[in-house]
Amino acid sequence: MPLGPELCLTGRLAEGPFGLELHSGGGVWELDTRRGARQLLGREVEVCGRRAGFNELICDQIWPAGQPRPPRSKFNIELLLACSVVGYGLIAFFLGLVGRLG
Known part of the structure; x- marks a missing residue:
């Protein structure tokens, strides 16, 4: 399946059965992200990435919510x-x- 356009979401980062998940607005996104994101578990985060499949998000960047987006x-x-x-x-x-x- 081709990747969708860039999507930016805010939500709580949690550990799920298949890896990291973003709980955002009543929905759950499975995240494909780097290892460094685990340090943000349990916190509100902002995520930018591309949608792949039904609820998978391939992350380009993830950072604590309320902070400016880090440079790419x-x-x-x-x-x-x-x-x-x-x-x-x-x-x-x-x-x-x-x-x-x-």
Whole structure:
């Protein structure tokens, strides 16, 4: 299922049967987030992320409610990994080509 547009919610962070949950406005969202979010268990938080499936939210950021949104990290690990794979493929291709010609 494709990811939806960015969604920002406020609610209480809790531990659920499948991981972290956000209890917001009578609904429960299952969160896919980093480990650092566990330090906010039991607190009111703000979450921004993308909806995936019925009630899953893939978190971009999570922070204590009432505080300004932290700046986004400029380091994108997915892009770095994709570039590495493409670079490795190009190097392997050219080395194979040189091996056949030589």
